[in-house]
Amino acid sequence: MSEVNLLSTDVEDDLRSAVRDLLTDRCDPTAVTAVYDGDRSVVGGLWGALATELGLAGLLVSEERGGAGASAREAAVVLEELGRAVAPVPFLTSAVIATTVLLGSDSELLRALASGERTAALAVPLSTAPGSALPLVRADADGRLTGTVTSVAGALEAHVLLVPASTGDGVSVYAVPATEAALTPVVSLDMTRQLTDVRFDGATGQPVLADAEPAVQRALAAGAALLASEQVGVAQWCLDTTITYLKERRQFGRIVGGFQALKHRLADLFTDVEQASVAARYAAATLAAGDPDAEIAAAVAQAYCSDVAVRAAEEALQLHGGIGMTWEHPVHLYLKRAKADQIALGTAGGHRARLAGLVDLPPPGSAPANRQGDRS
Amino acid sequence: MSDPSTVREELRRRIADFLAAHDPATTERSAFLRARYDAGLAWVFFPEGHGGLGLPRALQPEVDRLFESAGAPDNNREVNGIGLGMAAPTILAFGTEEQKRRFLRPLWTGEEVWCQLFSEPGAGSDLAAVATRAVRQGETWVVNGQKVWTSVAHNARFAILVARTNPDVPKHAGLTYFLCDMTDPGVDVRPLRQITGEAEFNEVFLTDVRIPDTHRLGAEGEGWKVATATLNNERVAIGDAAAPREGGMVGVVARTWREHPERRTAELHDRLLRLWVDAEVARLTGQRLRQKLALGQPGPAGSTMKLTFARLNQQLSGLELELLGEDGLRYSDWTMVRPERVDFTGRDAGYRYLRAKGNSIEGGTSEILRTIVAERVLGLPAEPRVDKDIPWKELQK
Numbered sequence: 043m044s045e046v047n048l049l050s051t052d053v054e055d056d057l058r059s060a061v062r063d064l065l066t067d068r069c070d071p072t073a074v075t076a077v078y079d080g081d082r083s084v085v086g087g088l089w090g091a092l093a094t095e096l097g098l099a100g101l102l103v104s105e106e107r108g109g110a111g112a113s114a115r116e117a118a119v120v121l122e123e124l125g126r127a128v129a130p131v132p133f134l135t136s137a138v139i140a141t142t143v144l145l146g147s148d149s150e151l152l153r154a155l156a157s158g159e160r161t162a163a164l165a166v167p168l169s170t171a172p173g174s175a176l177p178l179v180r181a182d183a184d185g186r187l188t189g190t191v192t193s194v195a196g197a198l199e200a201h202v203l204l205v206p207a208s209t210g211d212g213v214s215v216y217a218v219p220a221t222e223a224a225l226t227p228v229v230s231l232d233m234t235r236q237l238t239d240v241r242f243d244g245a246t247g248q249p250v251l252a253d254a255e256p257a258v259q260r261a262l263a264a265g266a267a268l269l270a271s272e273q274v275g276v277a278q279w280c281l282d283t284t285i286t287y288l289k290e291r292r293q294f295g296r297i298v299g300g301f302q303a304l305k306h307r308l309a310d311l312f313t314d315v316e317q318a319s320v321a322a323r324y325a326a327a328t329l330a331a332g333d334p335d336a337e338i339a340a341a342v343a344q345a346y347c348s349d350v351a352v353r354a355a356e357e358a359l360q361l362h363g364g365i366g367m368t369w370e371h372p373v374h375l376y377l378k379r380a381k382a383d384q385i386a387l388g389t390a391g392g393h394r395a396r397l398a399g400l401v402d403l404p405p406p407g408s409a410p411a412n413r414q415g416d417r418s
Numbered sequence: 419m420s421d422p423s424t425v426r427e428e429l430r431r432r433i434a435d436f437l438a439a440h441d442p443a444t445t446e447r448s449a450f451l452r453a454r455y456d457a458g459l460a461w462v463f464f465p466e467g468h469g470g471l472g473l474p475r476a477l478q479p480e481v482d483r484l485f486e487s488a489g490a491p492d493n494n495r496e497v498n499g500i501g502l503g504m505a506a507p508t509i510l511a512f513g514t515e516e517q518k519r520r521f522l523r524p525l526w527t528g529e530e531v532w533c534q535l536f537s538e539p540g541a542g543s544d545l546a547a548v549a550t551r552a553v554r555q556g557e558t559w560v561v562n563g564q565k566v567w568t569s570v571a572h573n574a575r576f577a578i579l580v581a582r583t584n585p586d587v588p589k590h591a592g593l594t595y596f597l598c599d600m601t602d603p604g605v606d607v608r609p610l611r612q613i614t615g616e617a618e619f620n621e622v623f624l625t626d627v628r629i630p631d632t633h634r635l636g637a638e639g640e641g642w643k644v645a646t647a648t649l650n651n652e653r654v655a656i657g658d659a660a661a662p663r664e665g666g667m668v669g670v671v672a673r674t675w676r677e678h679p680e681r682r683t684a685e686l687h688d689r690l691l692r693l694w695v696d697a698e699v700a701r702l703t704g705q706r707l708r709q710k711l712a713l714g715q716p717g718p719a720g721s722t723m724k725l726t727f728a729r730l731n732q733q734l735s736g737l738e739l740e741l742l743g744e745d746g747l748r749y750s751d752w753t754m755v756r757p758e759r760v761d762f763t764g765r766d767a768g769y770r771y772l773r774a775k776g777n778s779i780e781g782g783t784s785e786i787l788r789t790i791v792a793e794r795v796l797g798l799p800a801e802p803r804v805d806k807d808i809p810w811k812e813l814q815k
Contacts, residue, residue: 048706
């Protein structure tokens, strides 16, 4: 294993500040909370600013094709910041997952995504784990699509849906204008990444990729690897905010953060969040470098960071006491995101099961691995 | 600093030249080690004249690798961990020129092994409460007291010692740090048997032990400051080399898993995978910490690593016993022995399980470490210190 740089570079630090500044200005927690009551006015302007002003939509796209020519390392930095703000924007779904699907195609749509002019979503349930079977829509010989996909993330914001469809001759990805599909928004646990049920009744699609299963799986794998960074951002906000609060809150004539029961819980949480940030960084760095360890790194990062984000949000809520249970305090936004993220792109348990195969720790009842030095 | 790659090249050349002049195959062990020290190639991050070249610590692993692959003798590293990891940096930081010259070279070569006389029956986590007294008589200090949990004391030539020199001031202010000769007739080392059956540690009884004032490290009354520096070295002693995946306890348990397909259950599988992930993430965290240290930015992760290390060792070794089933009911040997060196992953699974219990106690309990992280890293309010301003002699003991 080569030594991967686990520290952030100056360029990454600059990117982080730029994204954080923009989010501080335009992603107010009150406006984010409003999405739960159906007011999504924050979404368009915020995504526009991130996508075009900062050029984040094209981060993973080469410069020749109109993007920034950056890597998964930079995308990870962006996702950490977006997680920290529970920003209701389709960066993960469009700029990471849908974009990665198209990286190997010659579709002109990639250029439109890179510029931020258009936004896309891959039409699979958000819970789809990399490596699992895709729910397929059927495509007829004329490229007309029929079928339903539930719980699609990013479809509400998308101009174009990328639809994996069975052609009778394998899997192809079709680009379908969102207006051609019947979209039913779902009341979601996490309304900052609201899901949509999508139905195609003979919608006309443009085939953009044939033999597309590997490209779709690659996109889901990249999404899972980078989701870990979003989870780190969520966890970091929860930890920081809780520490700040416990340094102010007084009960029994004392600063509450001085009670050892709470200090020790925060020390443990800090340990977990620190370690999660390394796991996420390693997943991003190996993905960026095309390192052979990337698959293990992604499974480790997902298995670890999913649960840490949930724990951080749950601890934040508990340690805020009564105020943490209110609609007014933003901690619930983070709990809902963290819990949804835990299920998104494979559960921690699912990633551990995948890891078992990758690192030769087979489950009970499996045939003994044919390894050198194996005694059985 | 000059260009790092030039520094590295220059260092490699020095080592090659040294090895050409001192063939490890034909040079006597001590002579080789002393010459390596004198050439500044012992710990290259130490200053010139004291076994080093004043180079970044990040270069040390490569130096050790080059010597090792040339078949050079090792400097008793496994036995002298306290000397190399704790006594040496403290002597370097607080010692007089004379002390550095006298102690550092035989310490590094392993000719003189060191132990640590800090903990006492009444001063564990509260180290500043030590009761061992040192009373000045002219140019000599006379020391009386009892120390405990002293690894390798029976092999040690010297000890770093914290003793109370002034009982009339609050506890932190009345301590002084000494370098104690373990061959003094007043030093009585007795094995202290542990739950493993072994006596890896000792009790050390000090009766009218005479320490010359020239073996005082730092000023009289500054013992707390010096001891804190020593303990900081203990807590960041994470090793200089990158750890491999499945190094340490997780590797032991993973091997047992692979070798015993008949003992696998779904429940154990789930626990193993969770711990494997935790261990891998801890390994990467150590790697990042080393990368930060190499750039001279020690991160807060250092203080959390020991917490994780202790928890993982305990959970993994406990899991291994369950995985072994009936064999987990057997223990290799309860015979009382005094091991030369400690190996957390050595012996059998039962030993590993029992020995790992010490990992959350030695070198700072996990509870104290959590308090340290909460206060020094997260900036939360300090624990109430009711004994802070009371003279030592008036404290309830």
